[in-house]
Amino acid sequence: MIGTRLAHYEITAHLGTGGMGEVYQATDGKLGRSVAIKLLPQAFAKDEERVARFEREARLLASLNHPNIATIHGLEESGAQKFLVMELVPGETLAERIVQGPFPVDEALGVAKAIAEGLEAAHEHGVIHRDLKPANVKITPDGRVKVLDFGLAKAFAGGDQTDAGVSESPTITAAATQRGVILGTAAYMSPEQARGRSVDRRTDIWALGCVLYESLAARQAFPGDTVTDILANVVKSEPDWTALPADTPAAARALLRSCLQKDPRRRCQHVGDARIAIEEAIAQPVTSAELPVAMTTAAVARPLWRRTIPILVSAIVAGAIASALTWYLVRPGPPAVVRFPIAIPEERQLRQSKVLDVSPDGTRLAYTAGGQLFLHDFAKTEARAITDKDVEAHYPLFSPDGSWIVFWSRNDLMLKKVAVDGGMTLPLCRTNYPLGLSWHGESIVFATGGGGIQRVSENGGEPETLIASRPGEVWDGPQLLNGGTAVLYTIAQGLGADRWDKARVVVQSLASGEPKVIVENGSAARYLPTGHLMYAVGGTLMAVAFDPVSLEKRGRAVPVEDGIVRSANPASTGASAQIAWSNAGTLAYVRGLGSATQLRLALFHRNGTTEPLPLQAREWQHPRVSPDGSQLVVGTDDGREAAVWIYALKSGGEPRRLTFEGRNTSPIWMPDGKHVTFQSDREGDLALFTQQADGKPAERLAKPEAGFSFRPEAWSKGGILAFLKFGGPAGIADLWTLSEGGGSPKPLVELPDSNQRFTAFHPSGQWFAYASSELSRGTTNFHVFVQPFPPTGRKFQASASSSNGFDPVWSLPDGKRLFYIVRPANEVVVVDIDPTSGFVGKPSPVRGLRVQIGGPGRGYDIMPDGTFVTVLPPDSSGRPAEQITIVLNWFEELKRLVPVH
Numbered sequence: 001m002i003g004t005r006l007a008h009y010e011i012t013a014h015l016g017t018g019g020m021g022e023v024y025q026a027t028d029g030k031l032g033r034s035v036a037i038k039l040l041p042q043a044f045a046k047d048e049e050r051v052a053r054f055e056r057e058a059r060l061l062a063s064l065n066h067p068n069i070a071t072i073h074g075l076e077e078s079g080a081q082k083f084l085v086m087e088l089v090p091g092e093t094l095a096e097r098i099v100q101g102p103f104p105v106d107e108a109l110g111v112a113k114a115i116a117e118g119l120e121a122a123h124e125h126g127v128i129h130r131d132l133k134p135a136n137v138k139i140t141p142d143g144r145v146k147v148l149d150f151g152l153a154k155a156f157a158g159g160d161q162t163d164a165g166v167s168e169s170p171t172i173t174a175a176a177t178q179r180g181v182i183l184g185t186a187a188y189m190s191p192e193q194a195r196g197r198s199v200d201r202r203t204d205i206w207a208l209g210c211v212l213y214e215s216l217a218a219r220q221a222f223p224g225d226t227v228t229d230i231l232a233n234v235v236k237s238e239p240d241w242t243a244l245p246a247d248t249p250a251a252a253r254a255l256l257r258s259c260l261q262k263d264p265r266r267r268c269q270h271v272g273d274a275r276i277a278i279e280e281a282i283a284q285p286v287t288s289a290e291l292p293v294a295m296t297t298a299a300v301a302r303p304l305w306r307r308t309i310p311i312l313v314s315a316i317v318a319g320a321i322a323s324a325l326t327w328y329l330v331r332p333g334p335p336a337v338v339r340f341p342i343a344i345p346e347e348r349q350l351r352q353s354k355v356l357d358v359s360p361d362g363t364r365l366a367y368t369a370g371g372q373l374f375l376h377d378f379a380k381t382e383a384r385a386i387t388d389k390d391v392e393a394h395y396p397l398f399s400p401d402g403s404w405i406v407f408w409s410r411n412d413l414m415l416k417k418v419a420v421d422g423g424m425t426l427p428l429c430r431t432n433y434p435l436g437l438s439w440h441g442e443s444i445v446f447a448t449g450g451g452g453i454q455r456v457s458e459n460g461g462e463p464e465t466l467i468a469s470r471p472g473e474v475w476d477g478p479q480l481l482n483g484g485t486a487v488l489y490t491i492a493q494g495l496g497a498d499r500w501d502k503a504r505v506v507v508q509s510l511a512s513g514e515p516k517v518i519v520e521n522g523s524a525a526r527y528l529p530t531g532h533l534m535y536a537v538g539g540t541l542m543a544v545a546f547d548p549v550s551l552e553k554r555g556r557a558v559p560v561e562d563g564i565v566r567s568a569n570p571a572s573t574g575a576s577a578q579i580a581w582s583n584a585g586t587l588a589y590v591r592g593l594g595s596a597t598q599l600r601l602a603l604f605h606r607n608g609t610t611e612p613l614p615l616q617a618r619e620w621q622h623p624r625v626s627p628d629g630s631q632l633v634v635g636t637d638d639g640r641e642a643a644v645w646i647y648a649l650k651s652g653g654e655p656r657r658l659t660f661e662g663r664n665t666s667p668i669w670m671p672d673g674k675h676v677t678f679q680s681d682r683e684g685d686l687a688l689f690t691q692q693a694d695g696k697p698a699e700r701l702a703k704p705e706a707g708f709s710f711r712p713e714a715w716s717k718g719g720i721l722a723f724l725k726f727g728g729p730a731g732i733a734d735l736w737t738l739s740e741g742g743g744s745p746k747p748l749v750e751l752p753d754s755n756q757r758f759t760a761f762h763p764s765g766q767w768f769a770y771a772s773s774e775l776s777r778g779t780t781n782f783h784v785f786v787q788p789f790p791p792t793g794r795k796f797q798a799s800a801s802s803s804n805g806f807d808p809v810w811s812l813p814d815g816k817r818l819f820y821i822v823r824p825a826n827e828v829v830v831v832d833i834d835p836t837s838g839f840v841g842k843p844s845p846v847r848g849l850r851v852q853i854g855g856p857g858r859g860y861d862i863m864p865d866g867t868f869v870t871v872l873p874p875d876s877s878g879r880p881a882e883q884i885t886i887v888l889n890w891f892e893e894l895k896r897l898v899p900v901h
Contacts, residue, residue: 209259362586436477
C-alpha cells in the first residue's frame with residue numbers, strides 16, 4: 001500500500017487500524033501537506049445512500065473549527081475506493097502516554113480541560129463524540145491536546161440516531177456492523193449504552209470521567225478480563241476511588257463522582273459545567289488533610305466552636321455516606337443484569353429457521369448466517385466461521401459440555417456436528433427439515449414434519465421414533481424432562497401462517513403416551529432450570545412457574561421480553577422464535593418488530609433504473625400484474641393477518657383491500673383480468689378460491705384432502721390453473737392442474753421424492769416452466785425446467801447446472817427469454833430460449849435487479865412492456881444492522897419478574 005496514489009494523495013506510511021478502517025499517512029500533492037487518510041470499508045463504500053448520509057454528516061463534522069478537535073478535510077474517492085482526509089496530528093495518544101504511568105495531577109487536569117473544551121464546542125453544534133477514549137486523544141510534541149474521530153460513530157452509521165441502536169454505542173461502530181464484533185472500548189461505555197438504550201451528550205460526560213480517572217490512576221475505571229466483565233462493572237460497580245493520587249483536589253474527586261453517576265439524570269448535565277469544575281480543581285490548593293468542606297477565610301475568622309461544629313457535622317455525614325457506600329459495594333447480592341448487542345455483518349443474513357444457541361456456560365454464542373455456522377466467544381472480539389457456506393447450516397445446538405455444535409445441513413438434509421474448535425463435520429443422520437432440536441444426555445431429540453419426535457445418538461446412527469406423528473398435526477421444539485421420561489413440545493394444527501400462535505404446548509409421558517396440554521395459544525416452549533416454562537406468542541416471550549415433576553404450571557404467565565423475531569414464513573417452517581438460553585443464565589435473542597418485514601414495491605425499468613411505487617412499506621409479497629398491465633394484485637402478511645390488495649398501476653392512488661375473511665395469500669390473475677385466484681383458510685383448510693376484482697364474494701375452486709394444502713401458481717392462456725399441492729407425511733410439493741370449468745385436479749409433474757413448484761406458462765400457452773429438485777434429490781437445490789403443455793414427456797433444463805434456480809417468468813409478449821432467480825444471492829438472471837427447438841442460451845444476470853425472498857411464491861412479475869414489478873429487500877438506510885442481543889445473568893431478572901415458590 002505504501003507508495004499507492006489515491007487521487008492526488010500519495011500514501012507514505014501506515015498509521016494503524018481504527019474501528020472504522022485502515023489509517024495511513026499521505027502527502028497531498030496539490031497543497032504539499034501531510035494528511036491522515038482513513039480508507040472506508042468496501043461494504044460501506046458500495047452503499048450509495050449510506051455514503052450520501054455520511055457526506056452530509058462529514059460536512060457537519062468539518063464545521064467543527066476548534067483547536068482541540070482534529071479537523072476533517074473531506075471525503076474523497078479514487079476509483080471504487082472512498083476515503084476520509086483528516087488533519088495529521090503528530091505525537092502520541094493519551095493511551096500510549098498512560099501506559100508509561102499516571103499523569104501528574106496538574107497535567108491530567110490540563111488534558112481533561114482541553115478535552116472538555118473540545119466537547120463543549122462540539123455539543124454546541126449538536127455533535128456527540130460517542131467514542132471518547134484515551135486512544136482517540138492525541139498530545140502533540142508541543143503539548144497541544146487533540147480529540148480524534150469526533151462524531152464518526154454516528155457518521156458511519158448515518159440516519160436518525162434518536163433510537164437506541166448499534167450506532168450509538170462506542171463499541172459497536174461501523175467495524176462491528178461489518179465484522180460482527182464488539183470492539184475494545186467497552187470500558188468507556190456509559191451504563192445506558194451497556195443496556196442498549198438511547199444516548200445523548202451525557203454519554204460523552206461519562207467517557208470524560210473515565211478518561212480523567214485513567215489519566216490520574218493509570219488504570220481503567222471499569223476494568224475486566226473480558227467484555228462481559230467490563231460491561232458488568234460499568235453497570236454495577238464503582239471505580240476504586242482509593243487508586244486516585246492522594247493530592248487529587250476535592251473538586252476533581254467531586255467531578256469524577258458526578259461524571260460517573262450511573263443514572264444519567266444524576267450525572268453532570270453539561271460539559272461546560274465539567275470544564276468549570278476542572279478549572280476550579282486546577283486553581284484549588286491541596287492541603288495534606290483535604291478536609292471534606294473547604295475552610296474559607298470567613299470560616300477561619302469565626303470563633304473556634306462555630307468553625308468546629310460544621311466540620312464535625314460534615315465529617316459525621318461524610319463518614320455515614322462512606323459507610324453506606326462501603327456496605328453497598330461489599331454487600332452480598334445478585335449479580336448485575338447486563339445487556340449488549342452483537343452486530344451481524346451486512347454481508348451475512350440470519351436464516352428464517354432457528355439461528356442461534358448459547359453454550360451451557362453462557363460464554364459463547366453459535367449462530368447461522370449466510371449459510372455458515374459462526375462461533376462468537378464473548379471474551380474475544382470476532383466471530384469466526386466454523387463451517388463452509390455450502391453446508392447451508394440451520395438450527396445450531398451446543399452439546400451439554402459445550403465442546404460440540406449440532407446443526408442441520410439443508411444442502412444434503414443431514415443432521416451433523418462439528419467441534420467448537422472447527423474441523424471436519426461429522427454426519428449423524430438424514431432427516432427432513434427438523435422443527436426444533438434439544439440435547440439430552442448422549443442423544444439429540446428433534447421433530448420433523450412427517451416423522452414425529454425422534455432421537456439419535458450423539459455419535460450418529462438410525463433415529464429412534466419416540467412419539468409417532470398424528471394426522472393433521474405439526475410438532476416443534478421437543479425437550480426431554482424428568483430424566484427423559486416425558487417430552488415437552490408444541491403442537492400446531494394445519495398449515496396456516498398463524499398456526500404457531502394458535503398452537504398448544506403439551507407434555508407427554510413416554511410411558512403412557514397421553515399428551516397433557518400446558519399452554520393454549522403458544523409455541524417455542526422450553527423449560528429452564530430456574531423452574532420456569534418459557535413460550536412465545538407472536539414476538540412476546542412469556543414465562544410461567546412450572547413443576548417438572550408434577551408437570552403442572554403454577555400461577556399466571558407473565559410477559560418478560562418483547563420484540564423477539566419469529567420466522568418470516570411460519571406456514572412452512574417451525575415456531576422458530578429466535579431466542580436461546582444457557583444454564584448459566586445468559587439469554588440471547590434476535591430483536592425486531594415480530595415476524596413481519598417492512599418491504600417496498602417498485603418498478604424496475606429496462607434501462608436499469610428502479611422506481612419505487614408510491615406505497616408505504618409493508619409486508620408486501622407475491623405481486624402479480626394483470627394481463628393488460630393496468631393493475632397489480634399483491635398480498636400482505638404480518639404473521640397474524642394476511643390479505644389480498646388491488647392497486648391501479650396506471651392511475652395510482654391507495655391500494656384497495658379485496659379480502660376480509662380468513663387469511664388469504666398467493667393471489668394471481670385469471671386470464672380475463674377480472675378475477676383473482678388465491679389461497680384461503682376461511683373454511684378451515686388451505687384451499688383455492690376465486691373472487692372478482694371488484695369485490696364480489698369469493699367462491700371455492702378446489703378443496704384439499706386432510707393434511708394437504710393447495711396454492712395457486714399460474715393460469716394458462718387457455719384457462720388451466722396450475723397449483724401446488726403440499727403436505728402429507730413426506731411433506732412433498734407436487735404440481736397439479738385444474739380446468740376453469742371445474743372437474744377433478746390432475747397431476748402436472750409427478751416425480752416421487754422430489755419437489756416441484758413455481759409454475760410459469762409461456763405466453764402462447766403451449767409451454768410451461770417450473771423449478772424442481774429432481775436433479776439433486778435428498779437436497780433442497782432446485783433447477784428450472786421447461787416442458788410442452790399439455791406434457792408430452794419431452795423436457796429440457798433451462799437453468800445453469802451450477803445454479804440454484806427458482807421462480808421462472810417468461811418475457812412478454814414474445815416468450816423468447818426466460819427469467820429466474822438464483823439463490824442465495826437472490827439475483828435475477830435471463831436466458832435466451834426457444835422451446836420449440838430446445839435452444840437455451842447462456843444465462844446472464846439482469847444488472848441491478850435483486851428480489852426479496854420470503855413468503856410464498858416469487859417476489860416479482862413482468863408487465864407487457866417488459867417492466868418488472870418487484871418486492872425490494874428491506875431498506876436498511878438509517879437503521880442499525882441486524883443484531884443479536886445478549887443478556888448476562890438474565891435469570892436474576894426472570895426470577896424477579898416471575899417468582900417461583
